[in-house]
Amino acid sequence: MSSKTTTSEVLNLMQIKTIIWRSLRLKCCQCGIGKMFRSWFKMHDNCSHCNVSFQREPGFFLGSIYINYAFTALTMTGMYIPALILEWAPNNQLIWYAFAYTIIMPILLFRLARSLWLGFDQLFDPQQPQSNGNKQE
Numbered sequence: 001m002s003s004k005t006t007t008s009e010v011l012n013l014m015q016i017k018t019i020i021w022r023s024l025r026l027k028c029c030q031c032g033i034g035k036m037f038r039s040w041f042k043m044h045d046n047c048s049h050c051n052v053s054f055q056r057e058p059g060f061f062l063g064s065i066y067i068n069y070a071f072t073a074l075t076m077t078g079m080y081i082p083a084l085i086l087e088w089a090p091n092n093q094l095i096w097y098a099f100a101y102t103i104i105m106p107i108l109l110f111r112l113a114r115s116l117w118l119g120f121d122q123l124f125d126p127q128q129p130q131s132n133g134n135k136q137e
């Protein structure tokens with residue numbers, strides 16, 4: 001009974017893959033064409049192609065901090081412990097490397113974390129494109 005996959009399960013899996021792929025490319029989760037960012041730290045308000053809003057509500061992107069923090073903490077721990085056990089460097093030096101990593105990595109992951117957060121939201125609470133007289137799909 002559970003060995004058969006339904007059409008909706010396959011479509012849902014395809015939708016998840018599509019949204020994650022679009023998020024990893026920093027493109028609109030709805031259409032996959034419009035760019036989400038105009039500069040490193042500045043997002044567009046809407047997609048230039050389908051006009052879906054990237055600004056869901058005040059404080060919406062606080063959730064992206066969880067993605068950023070989880071990745072940074074897990075990778076830092078995954079590197080620090082083996083480096084400490086295998087004595088690749090003195091502990092004081094490892095602490096400074098860890099400190100630098102935890103400052104630099106969240107900055108590098110800022111756009112990706114926001115894009116993934118918006119993608120997950122699009123998956124669970126889809127937003128439809130806003131109508132705009134000169135935009136066509």
